[in-house]
Amino acid sequence: MISLIIIGAGGFGRETLDVVRSLNRSSSSPVYDLLGVVDSQPSEANLSRLDALGVRFLGSESDWIASSRLAQYLVGVGSPKIRRQIAHRFDSAGYRAATVVHPTAVVGSNSTLSAGSVVCAGAQISTNVVIGAHAHINPNATVGHDAVLKDFVSLNPGSVVSGEVVCETEVLVGAGAVVLQGLTLGARSLVGAAACVTRSLTADTIAKGVPARPYRPDGAPS
Numbered sequence: 001m002i003s004l005i006i007i008g009a010g011g012f013g014r015e016t017l018d019v020v021r022s023l024n025r026s027s028s029s030p031v032y033d034l035l036g037v038v039d040s041q042p043s044e045a046n047l048s049r050l051d052a053l054g055v056r057f058l059g060s061e062s063d064w065i066a067s068s069r070l071a072q073y074l075v076g077v078g079s080p081k082i083r084r085q086i087a088h089r090f091d092s093a094g095y096r097a098a099t100v101v102h103p104t105a106v107v108g109s110n111s112t113l114s115a116g117s118v119v120c121a122g123a124q125i126s127t128n129v130v131i132g133a134h135a136h137i138n139p140n141a142t143v144g145h146d147a148v149l150k151d152f153v154s155l156n157p158g159s160v161v162s163g164e165v166v167c168e169t170e171v172l173v174g175a176g177a178v179v180l181q182g183l184t185l186g187a188r189s190l191v192g193a194a195a196c197v198t199r200s201l202t203a204d205t206i207a208k209g210v211p212a213r214p215y216r217p218d219g220a221p222s
Contacts, residue, residue: 001033003071004098005058007086009039009046012136013076016118017055019102020074026103035071038064061086065093072098074118075134080152080170080188087116087134087152097134105137114151126163141173144181156193168203177212 006016017034024030036056039046050057058064073095075083087097097116101107105119108127116134119125124142132151137143141155144163154172155161161173162181171185174193179185184200191197192208201207206215 001030002098003035003069004032005035005038005064005071005073006076007038007061007073007090008076009037009042009050009057010077012078012118012138013037013039014046014049014053015120015139016074016076016100017053019100019118019120022103022121023100032098032100035069037076038073061089065090065095072096074098074100075116076118078136078154080154080172083134083136084152084170108145132169138175159191 004020006013020032020034024032036058037050038058038061040060047057073090075086077083077086099113099115099117101119102121104121105123107125110127111125111129113131114133117131119137120139122140123137126143126145128146129143130148132149132153134152135149136154138155138157140158142160144161146164147161149167150169152170153167156173156175158176159173160178161167162179164182165179166184168185168187170188173179173191174195176194177191179197183197186201186203186205188203189201189205191212195208195212196210197207198211201214
């Protein structure tokens with residue numbers, strides 16, 4: 001078995017835990033030896049939730065790195081920016097990221113997933129899709145044919161990224177949002193929940209509504 005830690009005791013960290021456990025249950029022999037969860041600032045509520053799941057809390061990121069214990073890692077943190085910072089820290093310390101796909105997810109032909117990616121239950125990834133490092137594909141999200149999701153992209157539950165869309169680094173697509181075919185979402189752009197994106201977005205844009213209207217980070221229309 002591959003020794004594994006999950007970084008992040010919050011919601012997506014525990015959803016990542018479910019993906020790992022489902023993978024182990026679906027295999028003839030378990031793939032991962034889940035050592036526990038690392039978190040530098042866990043809430044008491046999340047520590048109680050880990051305890052209820054029978055999962056060990058392993059201390060802070062600094063504690064784990066200082067221990068020099070060998071294990072692969074997954075960053076179960078929803079924020080693309082924070083996820084990038086954590087991954088950089090662990091990569092720099094010599095750790096290697098795992099890649100996990102829930103048994104009920106579908107990954108089409110000629111599609112590739114990079115290190116650190118987490119694909120949750122019910123997700124649908126079509127043919128010839130490229131998924132970058134540390135991307136999060138949440139439950140029931142859909143990625144159309146020939147799409148490219150670059151590093152640290154997050155697709156929240158039920159979102160739809162249509163064919164030939166390019167999501168640049170650290171893009172976040174909100175729950176139930178739709179991005180129409182052939183568009184490009186610039187780096188660090190954010191699509192609000194239930195929005196419908198009908199035109200490409202420049203970097204650092206917030207888009208919300210139907211059709212989605214771009215806003216600057218200060219809340220003013222773009």
